[in-house]
Amino acid sequence: MATAASGTPPHRPSHARLYAVSDLHVAYQENRDTVEGIFPTHEGDWLLVAGDIAEQAEDVEWALRLLADRFEQVVWVPGNHELWTHPSDSLQLRGEARYRHLVEICRGIGVLTPEDPFPVWTGPGGPVTLAPLFLLYDYSFLPLGATDAASGLAVAEAAGVVCTDEYLLHPDPHPSRADWCRARVEYSRARLEACDPELPTVLINHWPVVREPTAVLYHPEFAMWCGTTASADWPVRYRASAVVYGHLHIPRVIHHEGVRHVEVSLGYPREWRRRGKPEPLLRDVFPDA
Numbered sequence: 001m002a003t004a005a006s007g008t009p010p011h012r013p014s015h016a017r018l019y020a021v022s023d024l025h026v027a028y029q030e031n032r033d034t035v036e037g038i039f040p041t042h043e044g045d046w047l048l049v050a051g052d053i054a055e056q057a058e059d060v061e062w063a064l065r066l067l068a069d070r071f072e073q074v075v076w077v078p079g080n081h082e083l084w085t086h087p088s089d090s091l092q093l094r095g096e097a098r099y100r101h102l103v104e105i106c107r108g109i110g111v112l113t114p115e116d117p118f119p120v121w122t123g124p125g126g127p128v129t130l131a132p133l134f135l136l137y138d139y140s141f142l143p144l145g146a147t148d149a150a151s152g153l154a155v156a157e158a159a160g161v162v163c164t165d166e167y168l169l170h171p172d173p174h175p176s177r178a179d180w181c182r183a184r185v186e187y188s189r190a191r192l193e194a195c196d197p198e199l200p201t202v203l204i205n206h207w208p209v210v211r212e213p214t215a216v217l218y219h220p221e222f223a224m225w226c227g228t229t230a231s232a233d234w235p236v237r238y239r240a241s242a243v244v245y246g247h248l249h250i251p252r253v254i255h256h257e258g259v260r261h262v263e264v265s266l267g268y269p270r271e272w273r274r275r276g277k278p279e280p281l282l283r284d285v286f287p288d289a
Contacts, residue, residue: 016044016072016123019282022206022246023052023079023265026059030269035063038282040071046121047071047282048130050246050264051079051206057091057098061105068109073119075112077132078102079206079247080225084168095172095180099134114188118195121202125286128241129195133188133205135231136181141211141223149178149224156221163225185230192238200241202285208245209234212256213263217248235259242285251278 019040026032040047047067053060053076060082068074082102085094093101103113112119114134121128139149143159146152156162165177174180195201203209209231214223226247235243235257242260249267253260264283266272 016042016046018046018048018121018123018125018202018285020048020050020204020244020262020264020285021266021282022050022244022263023249023267024049024054024063025052025081025266025268026054026063027056028269031266034266034277034281035066038067038070044072044123046073046075046123048132048202048204048244048264048285049074049076050204050244051077052081052246052265053079055081055084055086056089057082057102057105060102061109064106064111065109068111073112074110075119075130075132075204076106077114077204077206078134080163080165080169084164085170086168094170095174097172118191120199124289125241127199129199129201131188131192131195131201131203131238133184133203133209135184135188135205135207135209135228136177137207137225138178138181138228138230139224140229141214141226143221143224152221152224156224159219159221161219161221163222165225181228182230185228189234192234195238197239200239203235203238203240203243205231205243205245207247208261208263209243210256210261213245213248213250213254213261216250235261244283244285251283 024035053063103115106113114132118129118131121130142152143155146155171177171180207227214226240259244262246265249265251263251265253262
C-alpha cells in the first residue's frame, strides 16, 4: 500500500484517518514537488493544514485546491507567511483584509477555516471538535532579562534576532500585531466556550498555544514571535485530546499537562535536506486510535 506522502494515488480502504501537516513553503520547488506527492491513505481521510503554505496568495490557493481535491475534508489555519504582504505579490491587501481574502478563497474550494463552524471528527480518536484557530502572537513569550514587550524586542534585536514579520506582516486596521492577537484571542475564546462541553477538542493553530515547545529554539529570543501566554491554559480548559501546531520547523511530539502537542511542519528544503523529511510527512493526529 502507498503511504500518505507517496507519489501515486493509493488504494483507499474504508478506515479514515485525521492527518496534519504545516509549513509546506511551496515557493521552493522541492517543497512544491513534495506537496504534489501528497495523497490520502484511506477513503475519507481529513487533512489539517496548520499554516505557512506560501507567501503568495496564488500559491496558497494552488496547494489548498490540490489537497481539497484529494482529501475528504481539508481544514486550514493561517501562518505568518500567508499574512505577509510581499512587494512581489500581485495581491497587495494587508492585515485583516488579506486574511479575509484567503478565507474567501478557502470557502470557494470547500476548505474550512477559523471563520467557519467547528467540524466534528467522528473517525478514529473521535468524536472530537476540531477547533481551527488564528491567534497570532503578542510578544508575551519574553526572553531572559526582559520585563515587557519593548524590552523583549530590544533584547532580541541586540542578539541579532528580528522576525521578518516586523517588515511584512501588517496588522491593519489594528494598531499593532499584539492588538490583532488580543482580538483573535477574544474571538477564539468565545467560540471555544460555545463548544459542546461533552466533546474533547483538537486545537489547531500555526503558533504553539503554550510556550513549552519554544524551549528548544536555537535562538530563544525568537520565541517572542511564537505565541501568546493568553492561551496557556486552553489545552486543559477546552479538553484538548491533541494540539496541532507548526511555525517552529522542529517536528516532534511533546506532552504538557497531560496533553499531546504535535508539531507537524515540513520546513525549508535547507532544513529537511540536513535532517531528512519528517517520516511520515503527514502526522496522524490519533496514531493509537
